[in-house]
C-alpha cells in the first residue's frame with residue numbers, strides 16, 4: 833500500500849453543485865480501484881490524501897493531475913505505508929468555508945475548527961497529514 837498527499841489550486845471558483853458531482857465521480861472510481869482518502873477544499877485550494885495499491889494510485893493521480901479544474905499540483909508525500917489512514921472512506925470531503933453545503937448535502941459539514949487549507953500553509957507532509965486527520969476524526973463518510 834502507498835499513500836500520496838498533494839495540494840493544488842482550483843482554476844476557477846468551483847460551484848457547490850460541481851463539487852458534489854466531482855465527489856460522486858471520486859467515490860465511484862475510488863471504490864472500484866480500492867482507493868481511500870480525504871479531500872479538503874477551501875478558498876480555491878485543494879488538499880487531498882489518496883491511498884491504495886501503487887498501480888491504482890498512480891493511475892488515479894495521473895487522471896487527477898490532468899484535470900483542468902485545478903493546477904499547480906504539489907506532491908507533499910508519496911511513500912509506502914502499512915495501513916490506510918482512511919480505510920473506510922472512498923473520499924471524505926470538507927468544504928471548509930461553505931455552511932450551505934451542510935444543510936443541502938448529506939456528508940458535507942462545514943469545518944471552522946482548524947486552519948484553512950492553503951498551499952502556503954501546508955509546508956510539509958506532516959502538517960498536511962495532521963490537518964487531514966483532524967478533519968477526518970470529526971466528519972462523516
Ligand SMILES: Cc1cc2nc3c(=O)[nH]c(=O)nc-3n(C[C@H](O)[C@H](O)[C@H](O)COP(=O)(O)O)c2cc1C
Pocket residue numbers: 840854857858859861862869871878880882892895896897898899901902923
Ligand atoms: C481536486 C480533485 C480531486 C480529484 N480526486 C479524484 C479521486 O480521488 N478519484 C477519482 O477517480 N477522480 C478524482 N478526480 C477527478 C479526476 O480528475 C477525473 O475527472 C475522474 O477521475 C474521471 O476521469 P475520466 O473522465 O477520465 O473517467 C479529482 C479531481 C479534482 C479536481
